[in-house]
Ligand code: IPM
């Protein structure tokens with residue numbers, strides 16, 4: 001298995017280094033893993049004047065899976081839009097056809113007090129958001145800023161082809177089948193034609209999955225319900241922009257955005273695995289970021305791309321163990337637990353993996 005390692009910017013290199021430590025352990029045990037590192041985002045711009053250098057894209061194409069840190073930083077904000085770090089991330093998603101983005105939100109019981117919500121609201125939480133990742137207003141044409149009637153207007157196009165909705169629907173129904181057999185499709189069909197089509201296709205695809213209970217919810221209500229009573233959800237499927245927003249909201253249910261991994265998959269389960277949080281420039285280089293979301297992303301790589309569920313479970317159990325030992329990075333630290341650095345957290349997971 002060849003893994004393209006793309007640390008990116010900000011805290012990216014620190015957190016990815018911890019996940020690589022975990023992978024190195026598996027390699028010394030005999031796993032056939034090859035890892036190669038390349039720049040993306042601001043690091044790509046600095047190295048090659050492009051947030052997704054050709055050599056990086058080539059490496060990612062050839063690899064079986066991609067492990068990514070995070071991209072972006074204030075020093076790149078003034079660049080032309082096509083040169084900005086985020087564009088590199090969007091392009092690699094599109095180029096590799098990673099249309100299905102899986103964002104699980106799981107609450108480790110010990111972290112209930114780290115959530116901003118009451119423990120009874122979030123305890124036992126286990127929900128999966130399936131976010132469509134290569135369509136929607138993120139990629140729709142036309143888009144731009146131009147002068148009309150003497151003033152500037154900015155415009156984007158929310159657009160879904162039914163084939164795009166159908167393929168992510170199949171992924172979401174498949175996941176719901178393996179979970180609680182409940183799928184909630186989130187849209188804004190009361191206002192948007194794009195959502196109206198989305199909903200129609202969801203209903204069509206549901207005929208192939210008679211065991212899954214499909215429901216529909218408007219995105220504004222879904223945002224409220226996620227905060228009010230998140231445990232009503234099992235699996236959620238939604239478009240790119242709604243999924244972007246709802247998955248950040250859902251992350252706080254689990255205590256910290258620093259805990260949530262993600263998988264972005266193509267039709268053949270090749271994938272890119274990354275924490276859902278950003279590059280956190282304010283704490284970059286301070287060895288204080290939480291590496292657990294990235295380590296859990298490596299677990300998702302084993303689960304979805306390598307189809308090695310035993311190793312995926314093993315990595316996840318090692319994370320559970322360090323949490324139960326009371327080790328916390330500062331984002332999840334509460335009174336009575338032990339504050340550790342990013343690299344110490346990585347070491348602890350490595351140790352838990354061996355025991
Ligand atoms: C995410 C991020 C990205 C997105 C940004 C960095 C382009 O917020 O992965 O959720 O909007 O998809």
Ligand code: MG
Nearest residue numbers: 244245248276
């Ligand atoms: Mg986001």
